[in-house]
Amino acid sequence: MTSWVITIRPRPRQAAGLLWNRTRTVGMSVIHRTAMRVRSATLAAITLSLMLLIAVGGCRGDQFVYLTAGRDYTLENVTSLATLAESPSFKGRPTADAEALRHDQLVALRSKGDKAAELATLLTSAFPDEKRSVPFFAEEATVAGQRAWVVVEVWGSEGGALDRTRLWVFDMETGVVLLATSSR
Helix, strand or coil: CCCCCCCEECCCCCCCCCEECCCCCCCHHHHHHHHHHHHHHHHHHHHHHHHHHHHHHHHCCCCCEEEEEEEEECCCCHHHHHHHCCCCCCCCCEHHHHHHHHHHHHHHHHCCCHHHHHHHHHHHHHCCCCCCEEEEEEEEEEECCEEEEEEEEEECCCCCECCEEEEEEEECCCCCEEEEEEEC
């Protein structure tokens, strides 16, 4: 009968986990190699899982910014928000991706509170067939003396990319469009 001696000890300067002792006894090299393969495969699986979570998290489209500051704008200076709002990571993606991105952004907007959910409903009902634009920024504000939602979205031409920016100003009470501008 063969007896096996396996010792497990922490390696100096290693904070995570235990390693197989590198001392050799009869038959130890097979066990040692197997343990190292299992450990390597486990680390590879964990790394791959983390990379996948980061990639999926980054593409989910939940980057919607919704501000409730209630700032005052004129019809002239509100248009600067289209260029001041930070462009989303999906800007430049094909317009073929816009419908799914738009859906994700509207879901994210609905999660920002009651007023944000009202705006998401307005955007859905006012533009039910919109498939080439993706909103990413909205603000509750006063524009030219009226309570309004200011919305910034990226959009693109059919078969193109989401490479243009559009700004909408909606009356908060009626949903009427007060202003719409577009730029590259």
